[in-house]
Amino acid sequence: MFAGLWARGFALECRSATALAHLSRHGSSRLLHQTLPKPTSLPSLARNRVPAWSTLSAFRKNGLWSPSRHLALRAGGSAPRRAFDPRFFSSNAAEIPASELPVLSPPAVGGWLVASAVLVFAVIVVGGVTRLTESGLSITEWRPIAGVLPPLTRAEWEEEFNKYKATPEFKLLNHSISLSEFKDIFYMEWGHRVLGRLIGVGFVVPLAYFALRKRLTATLPRHLFGMALLIGAQGALGWYMVKSGLEDSLMETPGAVPRVSQYRLAAHLGTAFVLYAGMFYTGLATIADWRYANKGWWSGLKENGSQWKEILANPHIKKFARNVKGLTALVFLTALSGAFVAGLDAGLLYNEFPLMGGRLAPPADELFDPAYAKNVDRSDLWWRNILENPTTVQFNHRCLAITTYVATTALYLSARNPVLRAALPPLTRRMATGAFAMANVQVALGICTLLYLVPISLAAMHQAGSVMLLTTMMHLLLSLRRPGAAAQAWRQAFRNAQKAATRR
Known part of the structure; x- marks a missing residue:
């Protein structure tokens, strides 16, 4: 029973920033027990909205933390958290009561965003190599789910090759390539598409986790959900670009070269740049905010960050x-x-x-x-x-x-x-x-x-x-x-x- 009550005590919410400011006036540690929970790890740290274990450790050393009092306070009961706290949403950020501290995203959120930006960087480079090797038109269909797996049998490879043979690129440029050579350009385009799908899964799943766990600062959800939608739109835009190089009208245009529209290519690449910049900047900003809240560091200033x-x-x-x-x-x-x-x-x-x-x-x-x-x-x-x-x-x-x-x-x-x-x-x-x-x-x-x-x-x-x-x-x-x-x-x-x- 004691262990159960102690575990429940970890979930105590921060109730009052104003109380922290008036600690000395109250002359006891009871008020601090009501405002700051005892974290045990970084995940619980973020869940309880506490910027750092190191700061709380200082409170404990000064005798301002009492596990028994905290346990008694929590055992006395507190209002249960709703599944979706209104403070979580950026549209309600201005409605946060003055007596409560806002959610501050932990470094894990920033690390996830930076890792997502690295994946976008990789897909940009792979996409450039795909274009340079003229591999982008080797896959003539867009199958978001079934396309994850490449052809596995000889018959499936022959089927894909026959589809490619009907394209202007094969008829005008690559009419002499073999099945083995086709596999080389197919795998390049396939790798590019699979990496794009990996970015989508690697972004949406952690986003859902952090959102449900209420670990996102109030301004983040709108931006991050916008990025998620942009990732999906990027896949559709990529296929729209590829389609421009598969049109049969190219065969009727004198001197035409089978390649994708430069307008659609610029839109596809520009969207990737926007995604990368948004993920990278937001990720580093999240980490910077955590460091400022925790240690007072700002832009390389450790002592004069204020x-x-x-x-x-x-x-x-x-x-x-x-x-x-x-x-x-x-x-x-x-x-x-x-x-x-x-x-x-x-x-x-x-x-x-x-x-x-x-x-x-x-x-x-x-x-x-x-x-x-x-x-x-x-x-x-x-x-x-x-x-x-x-x-x-x-x-x-x-x-x-x-x-x-x-x-x-x-x-x-x-x-x-x-x-x-x-x-x-x-x-x-x-x-x-x-x-x-x-x-x-x-x-x-x-x-x-x-x-x-x-x-x-x-x-x-x-x-x-x-x-x-x-x-x-x-x-x-x-x-x-x-x-x-x-x-x-x-x-x-x-x-x-x-x-x-x-x-x-």
Whole structure:
């Protein structure tokens, strides 16, 4: 019976942040027993909304924790928790009573999101290799469930091969490949699709677990459920992209090359970038909030983390933060323009740098070729050349890449300015340096990919480099982020409790 009552005591909810602030005025530890449970592990820690065992240990050492009193209090009864606490939902975040602390997500949530981002990074790289090896059109059907298993018998392989033989790609390009060669490109596309399904399962199942266990900060559910929907939409968008390369109309178009639409490819890749950035940023933000609530650390500051308000209010920091946001958008746009380069095989033109045909820019009539206009009045001349002319697409990607590199360099140099450097948090300075270093690597990969006629290895590394550059920019943005409201509430509550404990 005693053990049962003790186990039930672990589930005691945090009842009052205000009580923590007035600990000294009450002059006893009973109030603390009503506000803080005794955790035994990280899972129970998150369940009871307690930021850290280390802080509670300090309370126990100071004689502010009594298991017998806690047990008696819990045995006296408390209101049972509802299956879905209204405070869990972000739409009700503003309705949290002042007498209760909000839910603070544990580090496990952040680790899960970062791991999901790593899987998205992997699927982006595998997708790039799939395109470079011209394997994307080898599977002619979209079967979300049955497609998990590849053909297992000779008859099944023959059936898949016959389906591929009916595609424009086989008729125009690969009419001489054998069954063994078909298996190579089939497995590449199959691996890409299975990895996408793995991302879906690896995201939705933990999301359901954390949601049901009420371990998500109030602002998280809406964002995470949106990501889950975007993962499902990404699968449908991928198939919509593949369908554009399977249409029989390609056989009737003179000079047509069987490949997917560059518009759909850019949409598919852009969605993957958004998913990756959202998972990565949210995961690191969750971990950062936990550290701030637990130890008071912020953006690399361990002793002065509480000064984040003064730091972010600095006019120089505000201007720097705006520049970081603008540069992040530019990095994303440059990476997205690379999807048009890939979709049109524009990297196979003008394989030299920095010149194009011996001059800084191709002739104007080549950049804006009237042949790409479809309207009689040629009103679509500009935008169709920008998005459909391989020469113009490569030129635009070069211009964006150079602009991104110059802007990254300027941001790095500004961060080294003595006045701004003294005001920037340590993590911000490190990430500014990391972004500049990654920009140099990415430029080198891009130039080498161009000069060596787009080899698969270099092209795949160049695409991965775009994600890594976006990663450093997201981390740089995170270093200038204010702690979440839940983390601030927890930090203030524990600070008040510690002050009260020292005054006793």
